[in-house]
Amino acid sequence: MKQIDRNGIKSDHDNAQDKLLRTLYTSAAGRMLLKPLVRPGVSKLAGKFLSTKLSCLFIRPFIRSNHINMNDFEKTSYRSYNDFFTRRLRPGARTVCGGADTLISPCDCYASAYEITEDQTFDVKHTRYTLRSLLKSRKLAARFQDGVALILRLTVSDYHRYAYAVSGTQSKHYRIPGKLHTVNPIAGDFYPIYKENAREYTVIRSPQFGAVVQMEVGALMVGKIVNHKECCAVTRGEEKGYFEFGGSTIILLLQKDKAAIRDDLLANTAAGYETQIRLGDAIGTSN
Numbered sequence: 542m543k544q545i546d547r548n549g550i551k552s553d554h555d556n557a558q559d560k561l562l563r564t565l566y567t568s569a570a571g572r573m574l575l576k577p578l579v580r581p582g583v584s585k586l587a588g589k590f591l592s593t594k595l596s597c598l599f600i601r602p603f604i605r606s607n608h609i610n611m612n613d614f615e616k617t618s619y620r621s622y623n624d625f626f627t628r629r630l631r632p633g634a635r636t637v638c639g640g641a642d643t644l645i646s647p648c649d650c651y652a653s654a655y656e657i658t659e660d661q662t663f664d665v666k667h668t669r670y671t672l673r674s675l676l677k678s679r680k681l682a683a684r685f686q687d688g689v690a691l692i693l694r695l696t697v698s699d700y701h702r703y704a705y706a707v708s709g710t711q712s713k714h715y716r717i718p719g720k721l722h723t724v725n726p727i728a729g730d731f732y733p734i735y736k737e738n739a740r741e742y743t744v745i746r747s748p749q750f751g752a753v754v755q756m757e758v759g760a761l762m763v764g765k766i767v768n769h770k771e772c773c774a775v776t777r778g779e780e781k782g783y784f785e786f787g788g789s790t791i792i793l794l795l796q797k798d799k800a801a802i803r804d805d806l807l808a809n810t811a812a813g814y815e816t817q818i819r820l821g822d823a824i825g826t827s828n
Contacts, residue, residue, distance in 0.1 A: 543812075543813050543814045543815065544651055544814060544815045544816075544817060545809050545814045545815070545816050545817065546817045547817050547818070547819070551814065585765075587786070588623065588765055588785055588786065591621060591622040591623045591626070591785070591786050592621045592622075592623045592624075593621055594620065594621060596621050596622035596623070597619060597620075597621060597622060597625075599622050600619060600622060600625045603622075603625075607697065607698035608698070609698055612631075613630055613631065613634045613700075614628045614629065614630055614631055614634070614700075615628065615629045615630070615631050616631075622786065623785050623786060626701060626785060626786050627701060627702065627783045627784075627785060628700075629702065630700060630702075630820075635819060635820045635821045636821050637704075637777065637778035637821040638821055638822060638823040639823050639826070641708055641748070641749050641777070642749050642826055642827040643777075643823050643825075643826055643827075644706055644707060644750065644793075644795075644800055644802075644823070644824050644825035644826065644827070645704075645706055645707075645777055645778060645820075645821050645822060645823060645824065646693060646706070646818045646819065646820055646821065646822045646824050647693070647703045647704045647705060647706045647755065647781065647791055647793075647820065648693055648695055648699070648700070648701075648702075648703040648704070648791055648820050649695065649699040649700045649818075649819050649820050650693040650694055650695050650699060650790075650791070650817075650818060651693075651694045651696070651815035651816065651817055651818075652691060652692070652693050652694075652806055652815060652816045652817075652818050652824065653665070653691070653692045653694075653806075653809075653810045653815055653816070654689060654690070654691050654692075654802050654806050654807050654810050655689070655690045655691075655692070655810065656687075656689060656690075657672065657685055657686060657687060657688045657689060657690055657794070658686075658687070659686055659687055660686075661673060661682050661683065661685065661686050663690045665692060670690075672685055672686075672794070675756075675792075676715075676742070676754070677715075677717055678715075681744070681754075684752055684796060685752075685754070685794045685795070685796055685797075686797065687797040688794060688795050688796045688797045688799070689794075689795045689800065689802055690792060690793070690794055690795075691792065691793040691794075691795070691802070691824065692790060692792055693790060693791040693792070693793065693818075694789075694790050694815065695784070695789045695790065695791070697786075700820065701783055701784045701785075701789070702780055702782070702783040703757070703780070703781055703782060703783065703784075703791055703820070704777070704778050704779055704780055704781055704820055704821070705745065705755070705775045705776065705777050705778065705779050705781050706745075706753065706755055706777060706793055706824075707745055707747040707749065707750050707753050707777050708747060708748075708749075708774075708775065708776050708777045709745045709746045709747035709748065709750075709753070709774070709775060710745070710746050710773070710774050710775070711743045711744065711745045711746075711771060711772065711773060711774075711775050712743050712744040712745075712746075712771070712772065713743070713771045713772050714741050714742070714743050714768055714771050715741065715742050715743070716739075716740075716741045717739065717740050717741070717742075718739055719737050719738050719739040719740065719759075738758050738759055738760060739758075739759040739766075740756055740757060740758045740759060740766075741756065741757050741766050741768065742754050742755060742756035742757070742792075743755055743768070743771060745775065749827040750795065750796075750799050750800055750827055751795075751796045751799045752796055753793060753794065753795060753796075754792070754793065754794035755781070755791065755792075755793055756791065756792040756793075756794070757782065757784070757789065757790075757791055758789060758790040758791070758792060759784075759789060760789045760790065765784070765785040766782065766784060766789075767782045767783050767784075767785070768781060768782035769781065769782050778821060795825075798828055799827065799828060800825045800826065800827055800828060801825055801826050801827075801828055802824065802825040803823070803824055803825060806818075806824060
């Protein structure tokens with residue numbers, strides 16, 4: 542995959558996981574194997590095992606193979622793999638940049654930014670998405686015409702708790718059931734993953750940014766999205782919730798002329814690169 546890390550270093554290669562997923566999604570036999578794996582029931586069953594004490598056996602090998610810096614996290618004993626996977630950062634490990642007029646990343650991720658066209662669509666890696674199919678609401682979709690869609694993809698090694706990107710008042714949560722494809726870009730070449738996968742979103746009414754949709758998307762082996770509260774005032778940088786095991790994605794939808802997105806993020810996306818960012822990093826400002 543084409544990525545740019547926090548030091549500006551470009552990479553364009555597949556790791557072992559990418560190669561496995563490419564094999565599964567590009568071959569007829571692989572797609573047959575995937576059919577049961579993308580069903581929510583399989584994810585739920587795997588989640589039950591990963592919440593047992595026995596699953597702790599996978600923690601150390603996972604840390605080593607993914608080169609996770611555990612100095613960023615609270616020192617504690619984990620009761621299960623999921624307990625480790627939803628680990629908390631130590632105080633000061635992430636900084637929330639700017640003030641209320643700064644749009645922050647709600648998570649550690651690889652980010653891309655796309656323009657929403659006048660017909661309420663945006664293209665991700667040759668796959669076209671309509672806001673109506675993403676949100677299951679024609680009325681809400683119309684509010685984001687000519688706006689911006691930010692795709693924030695978490696990998697399995699990322700911190701899997703997420704925060705609010707803006708301050709304001711949030712609505713209730715809208716849950717949309719679906720399958721659980723991987724959110725690795727490889728899958729996007731074969732399936733419209735963001736409109737097929739299970740997802741949950743809320744609308745945040747922000748004084749600085751207008752209406753903002755913050756959507757959590759489940760993924761392969763990630764059937765559980767946990768959001769803490771709804772219908773209340775929220776603060777940028779405040780923890781919103783967490784994903785259990787696996788890679789996942791957060792989508793932000795911004796209205797026309799409400800935000801100026803970072804130039805490097807736009808340029809990198811146009812060149813086909815995802816940009817590595819951390820929770821709290823500035824990704825735009827209000828207009």
